Amino acid sequence: MDTLLTAEIAANAPRYRRRSSTFIDGIHDVSVDEGNMAPAQLYSTMSGRLFHSGRIAIVMVGLPARGKTHICVSMARYLQWLGVKTRIFHLGDYRRATVGEGGQVPQDYFYPNASPTSVMLRQKILKKCREDIYAWLNHENGQVAIYDAVNPTAAGRRALAKEFAKHDVQTLYLESFVDDEEILKENARNVKISSPDFHGMDPNEAAERYLARINTKIPVFETMQEEELNYVKMINAGQAFFYNNVSFNYLSHRIVFYLTNLHIKSRTTFFVRAGVATEEDSYKADAPLSEEGKSYALKMTETLLRHREQERKQLSERAGQEVPLRPLTVWTSTRLRTIQTGDPLKEKGYKVRQRSQMSQINPGVCEKLSERAIRSLYPEEVEKHELDPYHHRYPRAESYHDLAVRLEPIILELEREQNDLLIIAHESVLRVLYAYLMHCSTRDIPKLKFPRDEIIEIIPAAYQNDAKRIHIPGLDPSTVPGSPEDIRILVPGSPPGAGLPAIPGLSTPPESGAAESSAPVSITVARPPEKVVNTAKEMVADKVADED
């Protein structure tokens, strides 16, 4: 497996320093581009650290199959979104890289009275991992290092906190404690039983065997009770939390807040655009849906419900019994066109909530101005915009960054929601929410495209989310394209790229008379990249014997 090989080479190369402990995706592979701020980052500092919180090691505690990896990845996604420079260090990756492919750690590796060779091996692996953590925090402007390991003993944790303190790093322990048998088995079933060891075995039996194996391999585990340490104990996957606050800072509270909204149930999120309005190019006029817009709303509803019914049937077949649908909740903004797009669903009895935070990006002075006019009125702004389309705001307008900050409460509710969720919003809002779930960089966000004839479905997975596109048939092609770029507002009938070379971020109203001539010819709809680098399944299979 490629990732493993690379990891192995890296671990053994004396001068090589890993950028993270895996080589997988955007969450794990942090961008080295220093000037690039995170989507919802409020400000930047010389040190690259935020909230006056200093450098923090978040140290995971918990036996395998306690969902530590899920917590690490979700937390890292959220912190990176806030602009906190965060990296995850999975100790297991170092162990695997050190013992080599197919290698095994000695039987007594986790025993308290292990043999000297086992202790030496353990030390070697730990040392390599810690060195990388220090390199990240000391030399690469990292602020948070998430250290994913079992850390089973109180003595070990005390020593670790002392060592980090010596390096001027604050430690926050995060224990995932599970004593609910059901949750344990569920976790074991979901992640671990694809291992060849359990091939062909009844899933329940495999889960039990697996859990029993953990207990023999790691005989000593002490849950956290150390009064002098900062720790958060997440009990039974978020059912309860206990925290011991010696010196919590803002970030720690923020993390607890985030965790109280996290759940481990699987559910999907759908994104769709609002239908075409009567005054499509006006931000200020809160125009109602046009006839095409209403027809779009009906077709979208039909497609979505059909799709959900299909999924349910498939699930039922696989399970061998009828599976009920997860409830669906609909969120719209407070803009008429999004509310009206949700009306057919509302009439069918689905719950529709209006969220004022979800209103579209404000185009400010650019509204209704022709490209030429903007170029001549604000030449400097156009230049600045080209340099940084994510953060730049035209006079009186909002930038994407402003939008991301405004959407923060929505993002937390998105994490909390246990129902399936349909979000009907302006493309600018979809870009930002999609970017959160799929971890897109700020350079790409303004360019993401959401054509009207597609419903985007996001399905959560262990390491990274999956995105799927569902085609809505039978739409008038002129209403399909996404608004070309950034805050540019769609003008029906003008194919992208017509006329002047496009200025990023500006609208291209039709030249007089041009509108009719260029009408609904065939339009090549720019499809968004299927942005899924999901090698997660292999990754999980690879981590099957994961008892780090």
Next chain:
Amino acid sequence: MGGPKTNGIGVQVEDTKICVVMVGLPARGKSYIAQKAQRYLKWLSIPAATFNVGNYRRNDSPHPSADFFDTNNAEGERKRRAAAAAAIADMLKWFKSGGVVGILDATNSTKERRKWVLDTVTKEGVEVIFVESKCDDEELIMANIRDVKTTSPDYQGQDPEKAALDFRTRIRNYEKVYRTINADGDEDDLTYLKIMNVGKQVIINRIRDYLQSRIVYYLMNLHIRPRSVWLSRHGESMLNLEGRIGGDAGLSLRGQEYARKLPELVLESVGSDRPLTVWTSTLKRTIATARHLPAHYNQLQWKALDELDAGVCDGMTYQEIADMYPEDFQARDEDKYNYRYRGGESYRDVVIRLEPIIMELERSEDILIISHQAVIRCIYAYFMQKTQEESPWVPVPLHTLMKLTPRAYGTEVQTYKANIKAVSTWRGKGSTAKHEDPSPDGGV
């Protein structure tokens, strides 16, 4: 877990109503927490109200002595129970009229009492979250007793020393029966937040929805170290001179003078050169107002502090608005808090976008905010608990620095005038005047 009810075909009907039930011995800061939570929620336009059982009990027994609270005192027990029942009955009535978060401020110190409250309230379809403040720090408790309780209506006109003594006996009577939540492991099904020793240890159990997590997060961010918040509008702008709203103009000459005077005003108010953190909006006039502040003050710009967006009316005078959009002008005066300018914002919208600012403010210490009339009104309303009817009309004169110091039962305000002339931008209901003087008792 008692998740939300669904009807099986994926349609869900629900409207969250939450009863926050305070738990804890007297003098543990329950009322402080209740007050703050109520103020915060109301400010977010979430209908919230506190029902203090003590107030109900006082109708019946205005100045009880400590043995009234002895569990062996059957008469006292009966009266206290009746007071709790009356408070809950009123709360349930209030929920029916549209209440969302009701806070029951009482000791609720026994399992039986909690179960009774839980049953009574959940029967009416209201979720319950218990919030317990548990504190064993003698010194803190004594400070609390002296500060708050000796001024309590229960001890009005009594010798403070005697009152404190009596109050401690009262606490001891409560201690006899007090059980902390889930002490015996049989209250694990409750949704609760237990704050121990002023936040040193916290237990959060079975949070069931976002609003609950929001309340919990807010309570976690509270701190009780003394601090102040300073508020100032930007100096007079060129558009202020013309009586135009919004825009992104620079400062007038007098506005620039204010910017130069501001450091002195701040120094006078702070009383030392300890640095403040300065938050401005992203508009020219606030940044220019902050430019002469000492270099060791950290300055941050927040988009969230930008002035209320007047949409199509941006840059107009009130007269022009009344001429061009007469209906809108009238609609705005009728419900200024909810009125949203065409293509712009309402006060309600501004409050929503200020949410992260308030959270930052609560956890921070000394902050100076330089922002705009509508935004300062909203922040002021948060601290002073102004209603939605009042807050959009609060006079916030130019060239004036305000210092807000939160105290146990309310916020103290001091104002510092720069004595630099500026136009008035306050406007009375129905008026289209460019520069109008606020009511005679004006100023905040």
